[in-house]
Amino acid sequence: MAQGSTIGRVAPTVAARRTSALPEMVKDAALFALVTLGLAIPVVAYRTDLGQGTGLELTGRWGLVAGLCAAVFVLRLAQRLVLGEVSRRRDIRTLAEADSKAPARLARPGRIIGPLTLGIALTLPLLAAFGSGSLSEGRYWIDLGILILTYVMLGWGLNIVVGLAGLLDLGYVAFYAVGAYSYALLSTVFGLSFWICLPLAGLFAAAFGVLLGFPVLRLRGDYLAIVTLAFGEIIRLVLINWVDFSGGSAGLSSIPRASFFGIPFTAGEGGFASTFGLTFNPMHRVVFLYYLILVLALITNLVTLRMRRLPLGRAWEALREDEIACRSLGIDTTMTKLTAFALGAMFAGFAGSFFAVRQGFVSPESFNFLESAIILAIVVLGGMGSQLGVAVAAIAMVGAPELLRNLGFLKAVFGEGFDPNEYRLLLFGLAMVAMMVWRPRGLISERTPSVRLGARAR
Amino acid sequence: MSVAGINVLVDETRARMAEADKPLLSVRGVSAYYGSIRALKAVDIDVNEGEIVALIGANGAGKSTLMMTIFGQPQAREGTITFAGQDITRLPTHEIARLNLAQSPEGRRIFSRMTVRENLQMGAAVNGGKHFAEDLERMCVLFPRLKERIDQRGGTMSGGEQQMLAIARALMSRPRLLMLDEPSLGLAPLVVKQIFSTVRELNRTEGLTVFIVEQNAYHALKLAHRGYVMVTGAVTMSGTGQALLDDPQVKAAYLEGGQH
Numbered sequence: 001m002a003q004g005s006t007i008g009r010v011a012p013t014v015a016a017r018r019t020s021a022l023p024e025m026v027k028d029a030a031l032f033a034l035v036t037l038g039l040a041i042p043v044v045a046y047r048t049d050l051g052q053g054t055g056l057e058l059t060g061r062w063g064l065v066a067g068l069c070a071a072v073f074v075l076r077l078a079q080r081l082v083l084g085e086v087s088r089r090r091d092i093r094t095l096a097e098a099d100s101k102a103p104a105r106l107a108r109p110g111r112i113i114g115p116l117t118l119g120i121a122l123t124l125p126l127l128a129a130f131g132s133g134s135l136s137e138g139r140y141w142i143d144l145g146i147l148i149l150t151y152v153m154l155g156w157g158l159n160i161v162v163g164l165a166g167l168l169d170l171g172y173v174a175f176y177a178v179g180a181y182s183y184a185l186l187s188t189v190f191g192l193s194f195w196i197c198l199p200l201a202g203l204f205a206a207a208f209g210v211l212l213g214f215p216v217l218r219l220r221g222d223y224l225a226i227v228t229l230a231f232g233e234i235i236r237l238v239l240i241n242w243v244d245f246s247g248g249s250a251g252l253s254s255i256p257r258a259s260f261f262g263i264p265f266t267a268g269e270g271g272f273a274s275t276f277g278l279t280f281n282p283m284h285r286v287v288f289l290y291y292l293i294l295v296l297a298l299i300t301n302l303v304t305l306r307m308r309r310l311p312l313g314r315a316w317e318a319l320r321e322d323e324i325a326c327r328s329l330g331i332d333t334t335m336t337k338l339t340a341f342a343l344g345a346m347f348a349g350f351a352g353s354f355f356a357v358r359q360g361f362v363s364p365e366s367f368n369f370l371e372s373a374i375i376l377a378i379v380v381l382g383g384m385g386s387q388l389g390v391a392v393a394a395i396a397m398v399g400a401p402e403l404l405r406n407l408g409f410l411k412a413v414f415g416e417g418f419d420p421n422e423y424r425l426l427l428f429g430l431a432m433v434a435m436m437v438w439r440p441r442g443l444i445s446e447r448t449p450s451v452r453l454g455a456r457a458r
Numbered sequence: 459m460s461v462a463g464i465n466v467l468v469d470e471t472r473a474r475m476a477e478a479d480k481p482l483l484s485v486r487g488v489s490a491y492y493g494s495i496r497a498l499k500a501v502d503i504d505v506n507e508g509e510i511v512a513l514i515g516a517n518g519a520g521k522s523t524l525m526m527t528i529f530g531q532p533q534a535r536e537g538t539i540t541f542a543g544q545d546i547t548r549l550p551t552h553e554i555a556r557l558n559l560a561q562s563p564e565g566r567r568i569f570s571r572m573t574v575r576e577n578l579q580m581g582a583a584v585n586g587g588k589h590f591a592e593d594l595e596r597m598c599v600l601f602p603r604l605k606e607r608i609d610q611r612g613g614t615m616s617g618g619e620q621q622m623l624a625i626a627r628a629l630m631s632r633p634r635l636l637m638l639d640e641p642s643l644g645l646a647p648l649v650v651k652q653i654f655s656t657v658r659e660l661n662r663t664e665g666l667t668v669f670i671v672e673q674n675a676y677h678a679l680k681l682a683h684r685g686y687v688m689v690t691g692a693v694t695m696s697g698t699g700q701a702l703l704d705d706p707q708v709k710a711a712y713l714e715g716g717q718h
Contacts, residue, residue: 311579311583311586311587314572314576314579314580314583315580315583317569317571317572317576318569318572318580321569321570321571321572322567322569324531324563324567325563325567325568325569326552326580327531327550327551327552327555328529328551328552328555328561328563328567329552329555329560329580329581329583329584329627329631330552330553330555330556330583330584330631331552331555331580331583332552333552447571447572447611449572449573449575449576449609449611450576
């Protein structure tokens with residue numbers, strides 16, 4: 001079937017598509033409607049209700065089925081008419097541009113969105129406080145900011161492994177877990193402070209990264225993905241079953257809270273507020289946590305950007321493109337892969353210990369496969385290797401579901417029983433499909449060269 | 459590259475040639491296997507310092523396999539490979555590359571999402587980018603097309619430009635031996651001529667040793683001082699480039715009509 005949105009950029013295809021006439025589109029849309037009918041009959045057409053007696057009663061819903069089919073027909077037709085036109089124009093333009101100079105357009109989206117995002121991130125507590133009247137009432141926004149930034153940091157960390165080095169890692173959350181449990185155990189058992197545990201957690205996670213790296217060095221693509229997936233599950237299962245060590249599925253609680261470099265956030269004498277002559281406000285701790293994760297995330301970003309300019313970082317990118325060519329240029333691919341795994345894992349470890357100190361409680365529940373999938377989705381949606389793309393994708397992936405909570409007004413439209421939250425995954429899926437259709441290579445798919453004319457290679 | 463630099467290179471080359479009569483690269487009785495299939499059958503090949511040596515043969519004769527075997531991928535199961543007096547038969551690929559043996563692989567294998575400059579930086583990785591600026595300048599003189607496209611992504615260039623990039627990338631490591639695998643593959647005759655004349659120029663002015671694997675027998679043998687002919691994994695003939703060009707058997711098998 002000739003889709004209106006294929007990626008093929010071949011001249012004959014463009015010419016052929018121009019001639020695709022209305023009857024053909026109607027036929028195509030009818031076919032879609034037919035498929036919908038087929039799908040709807042077993043799923044939608046009958047509803048089972050509790051009857052008068054003990055049995056179930058079937059209620060026919062043929063009107064709904066007809067409505068669905070009609071909707072699909074109309075939407076598909078509209079898609080072919082509108083989208084087909086758009087993508088044809090884009091194809092022609094792409095063909096024309098293929099030979100012209102591409103680098104002029106590189107990195108353009110970063111020029112505005114990047115600083116804007118950073119500016120909002122830096123001033124978010126202020127914005128939240130002013131926006132909602134007081135700091136305490138802005139807590140929701142700051143908490144959301146912390147959540148998003150955690151995922152931004154995890155995304156940037158995974159970006160080193162997946163985006164730069166091209167090693168598909170489905171078990172990234174394992175390193176996050178290692179970091180979280182490192183802090184939880186070190187602080188509860190040995191009474192070490194957060195600032196000592198943070199680098200240790202990173203170190204442990206990096207060690208696990210190398211540990212995972214060794215057996216998978218020879219694997220690529222699908223095989224690598226499966227092994228890393230298994231690794232993530234192994235870590236989780238160990239945490240669940242080794243009760244003496246990790247507290248099992250009950251997790252570890254009463255983990256010491258973060259302090260301001262040794263000064264606790266308490267109301268009494270010697271607390272943060274009294275030391276700095278402020279009135280006590282529990283929000284101080286939240287704001288501190290917010291800036292802590294912001295700094296951690298920015299460090300991740302800076303290190304990644306710096307690494308890309310160094311020979312090692314370039315070797316990662318080269319490795320993603322062609323391993324054999326790398327080796328024949330004298331690059332030790334073993335070391336290159338291991339460092340990518342280790343560095344990516346280290347940042348997950350940092351993020352993990354931040355997670356533990358913020359929650360004050362860790363359990364294996366927080367580190368299931370879905371987390372890995374979300375982080376990976378952030379990297380892929382962002383456009384593999386793009387730092388800004390990852391940040392934007394994290395905001396979209398983590399922030400958008402939160403938006404759904406605020407759509408209460410839709411109840412007026414769809415009736416009292418409507419809960420927008422239930423449609424979360426549906427919308428999520430739709431967004432993914434839309435992404436694949438319009439931006440198959442991620443939100444920001446352009447790769448910024450690490451060196452350019454004018455900018456001296458440092 | 460300055461004239462003085464070239465002179466230093468030439469002097470070094472002469473000094474090395476004087477100190478040892480042994481070939482720079484020597485392949486002795488090498489056999490390689492893909493699984494149980496014997497792709498190379500006791501191959502003997504020598505490349506002397508300052509020479510251009512061509513290896514010609516039909517599709518699937520094992521030419522590229524030999525080149526990859528010299529680079530340790532696959533490793534030779536029998537025989538020895540010596541480079542500059544050192545046995546490299548069992549070394550991993552990246553360590554062989556660090557001995558200043560550079561390769562422009564079959565199918566070019568440039569990093570297509572990276573810019574020309576970044577590709578060249580990867581080529582200079584072996585010696586830590588020590589002479590990067592100087593060598594970059596030199597490549598821009600050798601291949602003016604690359605200079606024009608220095609900040610363009612490798613994958614957006616034409617085949618000929620990509621081939622130039624692959625060779626330039628290999629040259630960035632200042633190799634003692636440059637190995638070229640099918641540099642003419644899929645290129646227009648004019649571009650092939652251009653690339654081959656650049657290689658000849660490099661050999662003449664800098665004494666660069668070149669080992670070239672080609673299907674395009676006419677051009678390769680014209681370029682080479684010596685040549686080898688490979689048939690189904692074994693070397694069947696060897697001689698000077700001109701002698702092989704004149705050989706009736708070679709003519710019949712690889713040079714139908716004498717021109718390409």
